[in-house]
Amino acid sequence: MTAMRPEDHRRRAYHRGPAAHGGPAPHRGPANRRGLDDPAGCWAEDRGSVTAWLMVVPVLLLLLGGVSLDLWSAASVRARLAAVADDAAVAGATALDDGALRSGEVRLDPSVARQRALRAVDAHHDRTRVDTVVVDATEASIGVTVTGNADLHLLGMVGSDHIELQVTGHAAPDVRRRP
16 A cells, blocks of 8 residues: 555545544534424524514514505605696796886786786696695796695504695796797
């Protein structure tokens, strides 16, 4: 038999484990395999933890889903209010002062602009959530502030059952001369 080089001996000993060098063999009895002899075994301290997680996590997911639906609903109502405010501001910005326009000046007639903005809010197809409308018209621009409420369902159980939203739309007349 040929002599082994030290490199080969180390390689073989590594693959065989510590018993190849005369060291103690690892104990593979019941004490090393907790849980096979004892029914509670190594999971004794974790008994019921999965049940607790399976009861808590779905409830938390439902709460998170409910809160996100409430906030999404509020964002949707805010977008509708913004559309009403912007449309009313644009309608008010069309009320140009005819006398000033003939002399070359571009300015609004504030009283007519206010009336057109309020009529535009009344005629808007999505004004169901509108509570109050404030129109601020000057000769240079018009601002329409619309206030409304969004209903909260899940968050209503904790606090208020609605949230007040306020949106402002601005517009100014723009007359461009054609060449």
